[in-house]
Amino acid sequence: MDLLQLRYFQVVARYEHISRAAEELRVAQPSLSRAVARLEAELGAPLFDRRGRRIRLNQYGVTFLRHVERTLSELDDGRRALLDARDQVLGRVSVAAETLLTISQMLGGFRAAHPRAEVRLRQSTAEEMERQLRAREVDFCIASQPLTGPDLHVVELAREEVLLAVPCGHRLADRESVTIPEIAEEPFVTTRPGSWPRALLERLFASEGLTPVLSCEGDEPGATGDLISAGLGIGLVPAMSRRVGPRAPVAAVRLDAPDCHRVLTLVWNEDAYVSAAALKFREFVTGRPFMPHGLPDPPERQQA
Numbered sequence: 001m002d003l004l005q006l007r008y009f010q011v012v013a014r015y016e017h018i019s020r021a022a023e024e025l026r027v028a029q030p031s032l033s034r035a036v037a038r039l040e041a042e043l044g045a046p047l048f049d050r051r052g053r054r055i056r057l058n059q060y061g062v063t064f065l066r067h068v069e070r071t072l073s074e075l076d077d078g079r080r081a082l083l084d085a086r087d088q089v090l091g092r093v094s095v096a097a098e099t100l101l102t103i104s105q106m107l108g109g110f111r112a113a114h115p116r117a118e119v120r121l122r123q124s125t126a127e128e129m130e131r132q133l134r135a136r137e138v139d140f141c142i143a144s145q146p147l148t149g150p151d152l153h154v155v156e157l158a159r160e161e162v163l164l165a166v167p168c169g170h171r172l173a174d175r176e177s178v179t180i181p182e183i184a185e186e187p188f189v190t191t192r193p194g195s196w197p198r199a200l201l202e203r204l205f206a207s208e209g210l211t212p213v214l215s216c217e218g219d220e221p222g223a224t225g226d227l228i229s230a231g232l233g234i235g236l237v238p239a240m241s242r243r244v245g246p247r248a249p250v251a252a253v254r255l256d257a258p259d260c261h262r263v264l265t266l267v268w269n270e271d272a273y274v275s276a277a278a279l280k281f282r283e284f285v286t287g288r289p290f291m292p293h294g295l296p297d298p299p300e301r302q303q304a
Contacts, residue, residue, distance in 0.1 A: 003075070005039045006068050009047065012036055013057050013065050014131075016048075073136040077273030091275030092118040096129050097142040098195055101222035102264070110284050117277035123219075125194035133269045139278040140285075141267045144196035151271040155286055158264040161239040162200060163252040165228050172234075173251035180208045180257055187215030187233035189224050196262060197221050197236050204257050225250055238262050 012021040012032065022029045040047050047061035057065065080091065097103050100123055111119060124132060126145040132138045134149060141147060147154070164183070166172050172183070184205075190212070191198045198217075205212045215233040218224075224235045229250050237252065266285055268278075 001039065001042055003072075005035055006072060008032055008035045009039055010065070010068055010072060012055075013047075013061060016055055016057060018053075018055065069135055073272070076136060080275060081273055090114060090117040090277040090280060092120060093140070093275065093277040093281045094120040094122070094138040095140050095142065095281070096122040096124040096132055096138045098123070098125065098129075098144050099221040101220075102144075103142055106285065110281055113284060114277065114280050117280060119277075119281075126196075127194055129267070133267065133272075136269065136272045139268060139272070139274070140281065143265050143267055144262050145199060147265070147267045151269050153268055153270045155266045156263060157266055157285065160262055160264075162236050162255070162260050162262050163239050164234060164255050165225060165237045165250045165252050166234045167228055167231050168249045168251055170234070170251065172253055175253050177254040177256045180204055180210065180255070183234065184208075184210050185213060188212050189216040189218075189227045189233040189235040190214060191221050191224075192217050192219060195219075195221060197224065200260070200262070201236055204255070204260065207257070 008021070008025065008027075011025055012018060015021045015024075018029050018033055022032045025032065036047070043060075043064070045060045046058060047064060048055040049058045095103070095107070100121065103121075107119060107121065111117070122132070122138060124138075124141070126143060126147060129138070129141040129143055130147050130149055133141060133147070133152060142157070164172070164178060172178055188201060190201050193199075201212055216227055218227070224237060227233070228235050236255075237250075239252070266282070268274075268282070274282075
């Protein structure tokens with residue numbers, strides 16, 4: 001058993017698909033299949049259930065994967081610690097967020113304060129964040145949805161009301177507030193399943209026994225305002241946020257619905273290696289008020 005076999009197994013277990021794993025690893029599918037088969041033979045137990053071309057991680061594979069991820073994570077932590085000590089620099093900090101606009105100004109401020117720190121940024125769903133923290137692929141997540149798991153530490157950064165954004169001239173543009181039933185037939189601009197705006201939208205409608213009508217689904221919550229301004233529908237936007245660059249003309253209306261807010265949290269794995277850069281980043285983020293950067297003006301109606 002060698003490290004290459006373990007890393008191959010880890011990626012195959014993640015995808016449960018040989019060809020996708022081979023593509024990420026940049027190896028031939030037959031070579032990858034043989035490596036996994038040799039590992040199973042050495043362990044004396046199958047790690048996957050095979051049905052034709054489909055494979056599924058079985059109970060033995062699930063058990064072994066937990067230990068493999070822990071082992072590889074420890075080795076990666078050791079490598080990072082050695083590089084930090086050798087190079088005598090702050091090291092690297094890796095951050096995941098659901099929308100990059102949320103943390104753009106904050107990251108810029110951190111880089112200005114600590115130019116010797118290397119910053120890596122990923123855009124991830126809440127589900128991906130939990131896996132990335134467990135696998136130590138990121139040091140921190142800035143999340144708008146609860147992340148759960150052993151050894152995860154959570155610090156609340158900001159709590160903000162979520163408003164309904166509508167195009168200027170829309171029938172609701174001059175309203176102070178609206179209820180969910182009043183917008184049940186309106187087309188919504190939102191994000192794909194797994195992101196916080198979509199989760200909140202579906203929860204608000206489900207509480208009224210309704211299902212939202214979707215006109216547009218995207219990957220970047222920060223683009224919602226532009227799409228609403230273009231007349232593609234209405235949508236949910238955080239109240240305290242500000243957009244970068246030219247403002248899109250939209251009107252913001254309060255939603256008469258319980259618990260209509262977003263909570264931003266900083267989450268990290270307490271059991272993972274922490275570089276000097278990561279420590280400085282945590283101090284930087286938690287030691288000052290957090291002002292997200294996105295859309296729109298709080299909370300009065302705006303003309304941008």
